[in-house]
Amino acid sequence: MPHTRKSFITALAILLLFPLLFMPQSTSAAASSTEKQTSKTNTKIIYLTFDDGPTAHTGQLLDILDQYNVKATFFMLGPQMEKYQQSTKRIVNEGHGLGLHGVTHVPSQFYKSAYSGLKEMQQANESLNKVAGVKTSLVRTPYGSKPYLKPAYRDVLLGQGGFHLWDWNVDSLDWKYKKDHQKVYDNVMSQVHNVKNKGVTPVVLMHDQEATLKVLPKVLKTLKAEGYQFEILKKNVLPVNFWKDKR
Ligand SMILES: [Zn+2]
Known part of the structure; x- marks a missing residue:
């Protein structure tokens, strides 16, 4: 009797477990492959970048980003980091992307020689390290890398210095239209759509300045409504620059 009973239980177990062994696996595999496809076709990534800070307005800028749960990347100037140390630390602590702007x-000073730009970036990195205890390898040169940052200069900054060069593909012109928020908003949205239609990830240039605070919430609201996900620039992201230099 015990032997028969054991066989019965084994048979029952096999009957019950057999479908369980296969069904859930095939179901979950199908589900995850659908999920991957969906996320691939629907993912809309955007990179927001803010130059020239930190400034007296960075706190407000960070509050707005926080309110919309958005991360951005800051290309910062050495002396500004030294002057606004609390804001520099906040940028780091709140998980925003870190870049140097010289x-x-x-x-005439930054591009004086191939080495002057490298020196400025290294010095700015020392400021970041001194103030917030971190370093970065991402750089954006003043006024963008074209035409000044010629091959010999890039060999020094990117080759020797090991920095990654970032320009942009969406220019908000927020420095120019400080009183015309609608113009800045239209610039950003139309260029984002253009870039996205070409299958390219938008990299938006803005500035850490008071005027930008007024248009930023509207920009964030629209981009969020359109389904964009805000990510930060990191050294493993293929750099977008005017020279198509992938270093
Ligand atoms: Zn600048």
């Missing part, structure tokens, strides 16, 4: 912001 020290002088004066083209």
Whole structure:
């Protein structure tokens, strides 16, 4: 009797477990492959970047980003980081992307020689490290890398210095239209749509300045409604720059 009973239980177990062994696996595999496809076709990534800070307005800028649960990348100037240390720390602590924008912001000095730009970026990195205890390898040169940052200069900054060069493909012109928020909003939205239609991820140039605070909420609201996901620039993201230099 015990032997028969054991066989019965084994048979019952096999009958019950047999479908369980296969069904859930095939179901979950099908589900995850559908999920992957959906996320691939529907993912709309965007990178927001803010230059020239930190400034006296960075706190408000960070509050707005926080309110919309958005992360951005800051290309910062050495002296500004030294001056606004609390904001620099906040940018780091709140998980925003970190980039360097040099020290002088004066083209005749930054682009004086192949090494002057490298020196400025290294010095700015020292400021970031001193203030917030971190470093970064991402850089954006003053006024963008074209035409000044020629091959010999890039070999020094990117080759020797190991930095990754970032320009942009959406120019908000927020520095120019400080009083015309609608113009800045239209610039961003029309260029984002253009870039996206070409299958390219938008990299938006804005500035850490008071005027930008007024248009930012509207921009964020629309981009969110359109389903964009805001990500930060990191060293493993293929750089977008005017020279198509992938270093
Ligand atoms: Zn700048």
